[in-house]
Amino acid sequence: MKRRNFIDTFFWGSLLATIGAFLYPVIRYILPSKTTGAAQNSVTAAKAGELPPNAAKIFKFGSAPAVLVNTAEGTLVALSAVCTHLTCTVRYDGDTGTLFCPCHNGRFDLSGNVLSGPPPRPLETFRVEVSGPDIIVSRKS
Amino acid sequence: MKIRVIRFFAAAALFAPLVAFGQKNSCIECHIQLEDQLKAPAASFSGDIHAQYGLGCKDCHGGNPSQDDIDLAKDKTFKGSPKRGEIPQFCGGCHANASAMRIYNPSLRTDQLSQYWTSRHGQLLKSGDTKAAVCTDCHGVHGVQSAKYPKSLTFPWNIPQTCGRCHADKSLMAGYKIPTDQLEDYKASVHARALFEKKDMSAPVCNSCHGNHGAFPPSVTSVASVCRQCHPSTGELFTKSPHKKAFDDLGVGECEACHGNHKILNPSTAMIGTDDRAVCTQCHEKGSAGFAAAAEFRRELDGFESGFRAAEDLLAQARKKGVEVSDAEFKLQDVSTFLVSAKNLTHGLDKAEIVKAVSEGQEALAGVRASGEKALGEAKFRRQGLAVTTALLALFAVALALKIRQMTRVRRAAESRGGPHP
Amino acid sequence: MAKNIGQSIWKFLDERFMLSGLVAFGKKKTVPEHRRSFWYFFGGICLFLTGIQVATGAMLLLYYTPSIDAAHESVQFIMSGVKFGWLIRSVHSWTANLLIGLLFVHMFSTFFLKAYRKPRELTWITGFLLLVLFMAFGFSGYLLPWNELSYFATRVGTDIAGSLPFIGSWLKSVILGGPEVSQATLSRFFWFHVALLPLAALALIGIHVLLVQTLGMSKPIGERGTKEIPFFPDFLYKDALGWTVILVLVGVLCVFLPWEVGIKADPLASTPLGIKPEWYFTFMFSTLKLIPAHILTFEGEKLAILGFMAGGLLWMLVPFLDRRARRDERSRLFSWIGVALAVYIVTMTVLTYTLPKL
Numbered sequence: 001m002k003r004r005n006f007i008d009t010f011f012w013g014s015l016l017a018t019i020g021a022f023l024y025p026v027i028r029y030i031l032p033s034k035t036t037g038a039a040q041n042s043v044t045a046a047k048a049g050e051l052p053p054n055a056a057k058i059f060k061f062g063s064a065p066a067v068l069v070n071t072a073e074g075t076l077v078a079l080s081a082v083c084t085h086l087t088c089t090v091r092y093d094g095d096t097g098t099l100f101c102p103c104h105n106g107r108f109d110l111s112g113n114v115l116s117g118p119p120p121r122p123l124e125t126f127r128v129e130v131s132g133p134d135i136i137v138s139r140k141s
Numbered sequence: 142m143k144i145r146v147i148r149f150f151a152a153a154a155l156f157a158p159l160v161a162f163g164q165k166n167s168c169i170e171c172h173i174q175l176e177d178q179l180k181a182p183a184a185s186f187s188g189d190i191h192a193q194y195g196l197g198c199k200d201c202h203g204g205n206p207s208q209d210d211i212d213l214a215k216d217k218t219f220k221g222s223p224k225r226g227e228i229p230q231f232c233g234g235c236h237a238n239a240s241a242m243r244i245y246n247p248s249l250r251t252d253q254l255s256q257y258w259t260s261r262h263g264q265l266l267k268s269g270d271t272k273a274a275v276c277t278d279c280h281g282v283h284g285v286q287s288a289k290y291p292k293s294l295t296f297p298w299n300i301p302q303t304c305g306r307c308h309a310d311k312s313l314m315a316g317y318k319i320p321t322d323q324l325e326d327y328k329a330s331v332h333a334r335a336l337f338e339k340k341d342m343s344a345p346v347c348n349s350c351h352g353n354h355g356a357f358p359p360s361v362t363s364v365a366s367v368c369r370q371c372h373p374s375t376g377e378l379f380t381k382s383p384h385k386k387a388f389d390d391l392g393v394g395e396c397e398a399c400h401g402n403h404k405i406l407n408p409s410t411a412m413i414g415t416d417d418r419a420v421c422t423q424c425h426e427k428g429s430a431g432f433a434a435a436a437e438f439r440r441e442l443d444g445f446e447s448g449f450r451a452a453e454d455l456l457a458q459a460r461k462k463g464v465e466v467s468d469a470e471f472k473l474q475d476v477s478t479f480l481v482s483a484k485n486l487t488h489g490l491d492k493a494e495i496v497k498a499v500s501e502g503q504e505a506l507a508g509v510r511a512s513g514e515k516a517l518g519e520a521k522f523r524r525q526g527l528a529v530t531t532a533l534l535a536l537f538a539v540a541l542a543l544k545i546r547q548m549t550r551v552r553r554a555a556e557s558r559g560g561p562h563p
Numbered sequence: 564m565a566k567n568i569g570q571s572i573w574k575f576l577d578e579r580f581m582l583s584g585l586v587a588f589g590k591k592k593t594v595p596e597h598r599r600s601f602w603y604f605f606g607g608i609c610l611f612l613t614g615i616q617v618a619t620g621a622m623l624l625l626y627y628t629p630s631i632d633a634a635h636e637s638v639q640f641i642m643s644g645v646k647f648g649w650l651i652r653s654v655h656s657w658t659a660n661l662l663i664g665l666l667f668v669h670m671f672s673t674f675f676l677k678a679y680r681k682p683r684e685l686t687w688i689t690g691f692l693l694l695v696l697f698m699a700f701g702f703s704g705y706l707l708p709w710n711e712l713s714y715f716a717t718r719v720g721t722d723i724a725g726s727l728p729f730i731g732s733w734l735k736s737v738i739l740g741g742p743e744v745s746q747a748t749l750s751r752f753f754w755f756h757v758a759l760l761p762l763a764a765l766a767l768i769g770i771h772v773l774l775v776q777t778l779g780m781s782k783p784i785g786e787r788g789t790k791e792i793p794f795f796p797d798f799l800y801k802d803a804l805g806w807t808v809i810l811v812l813v814g815v816l817c818v819f820l821p822w823e824v825g826i827k828a829d830p831l832a833s834t835p836l837g838i839k840p841e842w843y844f845t846f847m848f849s850t851l852k853l854i855p856a857h858i859l860t861f862e863g864e865k866l867a868i869l870g871f872m873a874g875g876l877l878w879m880l881v882p883f884l885d886r887r888a889r890r891d892e893r894s895r896l897f898s899w900i901g902v903a904l905a906v907y908i909v910t911m912t913v914l915t916y917t918l919p920k921l
Contacts, residue, residue: 007543014537021530025647029622033646041632064471085343089478102374103481104343118343118371139632463821465643523649527818531811538807545800552792 042138045078048130056092061137065089066126068137069110072097077110078126078137085119099123148174166206167214168198185284194245201231226266228275229257256355272313279303279353295353298336300346301327319358326404345371364402365395372396378489398423410446413487414439438487438495445499445506449473449480452509459516463523469512476505593791594798595782599676603780605669607802608809612662613768615813616700619655620757627707629753631746634709635827642824653817661813663701663843666694667908674881674901677888678781684882686778689771691879696764701841703756709749710825715838717752718744723851728865744830784891839915846911847871849918878904 045059051070058065058081067081069092079099081090088103098115099108106117112125129136172183186192191200199206203218223231233254235241242251257263257276265273279294286293294303305324307313314321327333327347335344350359350367359367369376379385379395388395394402399412399420411418415427415436425431452473456466479502486495577583594603626645628637641648670690673679679687706717721744725735740747792798840848850871854863877884887894 004547007540007547011537011540011544014533014540018530018533018537021533025526025650026622028646029648029651030625031646033644065475085341087474088481104371105373118341120341120343463649463819465639465649465824467639467824468643523818527814530814534807534811534814538804541800541804541807545797545804548797548800552797 042136044134045128045137046135048133048135050135051076054094054097058089058091059137061126066137067092067099068128068135069099071110076128076130076135078128079108079110079112080124080126082123083119084114084121084123085117090123145174166197167209168202168204168206170209171211171214182283189283189285190287191285196245225271225275226269228277229254229263229266232276253354256352260352260354260356261358262356274307278307297342297344297346298340300348301333304347323403326401330403330405331407332405343371362389362394364397368396375485375488378486382488382490384488384490408484410439410442410484413442434490434492437492441495441499442483442487445480445483445502448503448506448510449476452476452506452513455510455513455517459513459520462517462520464516464520466512466516469509469516472505472509472512476502476509479505589795590793592776592779592794594780594794595786595788596790596792597782597786597788599783599786600780602672602676603798604802604805605665605672606775608805609662609665609669610768610772611802611806612658612665612809613764615658616655616662617761619651619658622651623655624757629707629749631709631749631828634707634749635824638708638710639824642821649821650817653821654813656822657813657816657820659701659704660842661809663697666697667843670694671901671905673781675898676781676783677885677894677897679882679885680781680784680888680891681882683774683778683781686771686774687882688879689767689774691875693764693767693771695875696760696767698843700756700760700764701843703752703760705841706744706749706752707756708825709828711828711832711835712825712838714744714828714830715834716840717748718834719838719848720840720844723848723864723868726864727868784888784893842912842915845915846908849911849915853914 043059043061045068046057051057051068053070053074054072056067056069058067065081066078067090068076068078070076083090083101083103083106085101085104085106088101090099090101090108093100097110099110101107101117101119104118106119107115108119108123109115112123114122125140126137127140129138169183169186172179197206198204202222203220205214205216205218208214237251237254239251242249258267262274266275281294288295290296293299301324309321309324311321332344335341336346348356351357365376385395388398400408412420413435415422415432419435421431421435425435456469456473459466479498483495483498483502486498594600623641626637626641626648628634638652641652673687673690702720706713721735721738724738725731727734736742740751839845851864851867854867856863858866881897885894885897888897
C-alpha cells in the first residue's frame with residue numbers, strides 16, 4: 001500500500017512539476033516585455049524647431065545611423081547616414097549643402113545621389129512627417 | 142595560288158552581306174586572309190571603338206577600300222602605318238582636333254596630346270628615345286576599347302598590368318635609373334586589395350596618382366596633395382600638425398615617409414610607438430618629446446584596440462553559444478568607426494583630441510561589452526533552464542517507468558489468478 | 564475532501580457529456596503486445612509532435628508579421644527581444660524537422676508491417692495524404708522568416724512545380740500568388756500554413772485517428788500471440804515515456820543549436836551557391852539534378868516529376884495493389900519494393916550533402 005501511494009505521489013508530483021516548468025516560459029513569452037516591438041520602421045528623429053535651417057542631426061534608425069537635414073530653404077529631408085562605400089557615417093556640410101563622408105571624400109546630394117568620390121550607390125531616402133511637436137522619419141515602402 | 146583563290150571566294154561569301162549593304166572594305170577582305178601581324182588588325186578591328194563610330198581603315202591609313210586591286214587600293218592617299226615616334230601626332234591628328242572630335246564625341250577631351258608632351262614619356266620621345274610609351278602601348282591598336290569596359294587595357298583593374306608591361310620589365314627599364322618593383326609593391330598594397338578583391342573601382346591605380354597622359358612621378362611635395370584626393374581628413378589633420386612644417390623643411394614627402402608610395406599597407410597601431418616596427422623612431426630619439434608622445438599615443442590606442450578585440454571575442458562566444466547578438470554586433474561596428482577615427486587623429490598629433498576620441502569610443506565599447514556580458518548570462522540561463530527541465534523530465538520518466546512496472550506486475554498477477562483480463 | 568469535490572465535478576460533467584459511455588469504450592481499448600509492437604509508438608509520437616507544433620505555432624502568431632517589410636524583423640525580435648522567444652521558435656523549427664522524419668518512419672513501419680491490409684486501406688491513404696500535407700507545411704513555413712535561404716529555396720521549389728507539363732505555369736502562379744516570389748507569396752504561404760493546411764490536417768487526422776479507434780491496431784501477418792494490454796493507462800504511460808525522451812532531445816537541440824535568423828531576403832541578389840530545399844525534399848531535388856537532360860525524346864526533369872507523381876499515386880494505392888497482403892499472406896515483393904524505396908530516399912538525401920557538384 002505504502003509503495004503504491006509513493007509511486008502515485010511521485011508520478012503526479014513530477015508530472016505537475018514538469019507541467020509547471022513548461023508553463024513558465026509560455027507565460028513569460030505571452031506577457032508583454034518592456035522592449036519595443038519588432039521592425040523599426042518609423043522613429044521620432046527630433047522635435048519641431050530643434051534644427052535651425054542649414055543644420056542636421058544624426059539619429060538612430062533601426063540599427064544604423066540616419067541623418068535629418070533642415071535645408072537652407074527650410075525643408076526637412078532624412079536619409080541613411082551609412083556611406084555606400086565602406087559604411088562610414090556621413091555628415092552634413094552646410095557650406096555646400098551636401099552630405100560628406102570624411103573617410104574617402106565621398107559626397108552626396110540631399111536626394112542621396114552620388115556627386116563625387118568612391119561611393120558606388122546612392123543613399124537610401126526616408127519619408128519625413130511633422131506630427132505636432134514631433135518630426136517622424138519612416139521608411140518608404 | 143588556288144588556295145588563295147578559294148580563300149578569297151570564301152571571304153567574299155562571308156563579307157557578302159557587307160558588300161550587299163554597300164560597305165565594301167577590301168582592306169579587311171585581304172588582310173583577314175594573311176597571317177600573324179598582317180592579319181591581326183583585320184581580326185580585331187570589329188571590336189574597336191573607332192569601328193563603332195563608323196570609322197574604318199582608310200580614316201587613319203588612307204587608301205581606297207572599294208578597290209580590290211592592291212595598287213588601286215593603296216593609292217596616293219595611303220599613309221601606311223606610322224613609325225613609333227610619329228604615333229602621338231598620328232592619333233593626335235583627330236584626338237587633338239576639337240572640331241574633328243566634336244563630330245563623333247563632343248564630350249571627349251582633346252588635350253591628351255598636349256598633356257602627353259609634358260609627361261616623362263613624351264619628353265623622352267621628343268628627345269629621340271623610341272622605347273618610351275606611345276598611345277598604342279597603353280590603349281592598344283585596332284582593338285581599342287573604351288576605358289569603361291572591363292576588357293580595355295585602360296580599365297581600372299587592367300591599368301597596373303598595362304603600366305607594368307614596361308615598368309616591371311628589368312631589361313627594358315635598364316638605363317632609366319628608376320626601380321622596377323612598383324607593380325609588385327602595388328599588388329601587395331591595400332589599394333590593390335580593394336581593387337582586385339573587393340572590386341572597388343574607386344581604388345587608386347597608377348594613373349590616379351601619376352596622371353595618365355601627363356604621367357610624371359609626383360614631386361616630393363605633391364605626393365601629399367595626391368593622397369589628399371581621397372584622404373582629405375587625414376591631410377587636414379596633418380597640415381595642422383607640427384609635422385607639416387618639419388617635413389617641409391626637411392624636404393621629406395608627407396604621407397610617403399611613413400606609409401610608402403606603392404606598397405601602402407593597412408595602417409596598424411604598430412606603426413605608432415617606440416619599438417622597432419614603429420615609424421616615429423625614424424626621427425624621434427629616445428628622451429625627446431616626440432618619443433614620449435609616440436609612446437603615449439600608442440598606449441591610448443592599444444588600450445582601446447585590445448578592448449575592442451575583447452568585445453569582439455565576447456560577442457563571438459555568445460553567438461557560438463546560440464544567443465542572438467546582431468544588435469550588439471552593429472554597435473560594435475560603430476565602435477570600429479571610433480577606432481578608425483582615433484587612429485586617424487594621430488596624424489594631428491593632438492593628444493587631447495586623441496584622448497577624447499578614445500574615451501568616446503570606450504564609452505560605446507562599454508555598452509557593447511555590457512550587451513555581450515548580458516548575452517553570455519542569457520546563454521548560462523538557458524543551459525541552467527535546460528538542466529532543470531531535463532532533471533524534471535528525467536524524474537517524470539522514472540516515475541512513469543515505475544508506474545509501468547507496477548501496472549505490468551498487477552496485470553500479470555490478475556491474469557495468473559483469474560484468467561483473461563476483462 | 565478532495566475526493567468528494569472530484570466526484571461531484573465528475574458527476575456534473577457526466578450528466579451533461581455522457582462521459583461514462585466514453586470511459587467504458589476507453590476501458591475496452593487494447594493494444595496487442597508482441598515482438599514488433601514497439602512500432603506502434605510512432606503514430607502517437609507524431610500526434611504528440613503535431614500538438615507541439617500547433618501550440619508553438621499559435622504562440623509564434625502572437626509576434627510574427629507576414630509582411631516582407633517586417634517578417635524577418637519580427638522573427639529577429641522573437642529570437643532576441645521576446646522572453647523565451649528563442650525557445651518557442653527553435654522548438655517549432657526543430658520539431659518540424661523531427662516530425663517529418665518520424666512521419667517517414669511511421670509510414671515505412673506501417674508499410675513493412677502491412678498495416679494497410681483490409682480493412683485499414685483508408686488509414687493508409689489518409690496517412691499518406693497527411694505526409695504530403697506536412698511536407699507542404701514544411702515548405703510554406705520555411706518561407707515565413709523571409710531570409711535569403713528561404714526566399715531562394717522557395718523560388719527553386721516553385722520553379723520545379725512550374726515545369727510540369729500543361730498545368731505548370733498556372734500551378735506556379737497559383738502557388739506564388741503571381742509570377743514570382745513576392746508579398747503575395749508570403750501572404751499566401753502564411754494562409755496555407757496557419758489556415759488551409761491546419762484545417763485539412765485536422766480533418767485528415769480526425770479520420771485517421773477515428774479509424775484507429777474503430778479498427779484497433781493491426782497485427783503483423785502471421786503473428787499468433789494474443790497478448791493485449793489496455794490502452795488506458797498502460798500503453799499511454801509507455802507512450803508518455805517516449806514523449807518525455809523526445810522532449811529532452813528537443814530541449815537539448817534548442818539550447819545548443821538554436822535556429823538561426825539568417826540574412827533578410829534580397830530579391831535583387833543573385834542566388835546563393837549550392838542552394839537546396841530542406842532535407843526532406845532533397846531526395847527529389849537531387850534526382851532532378853542528376854537525371855540526364857533528355858531521355859529518349861522527353862525532357863529528363865519533366866519525366867522525373869511525372870515519375871514522382873505516378874510513384875506517389877501507386878504508393879498511396881498499395882492497399883489495393885498488394886493482393887497477397889489483402890489475403891493476409893506474406894508479400895515479399897512489396898516488402899522489397901519498400902526496401903528499394905527507403906534505400907533510394909536515404910541514398911539520394913545523403914548524396915545531396917556529399918556530392919560536391921550538387
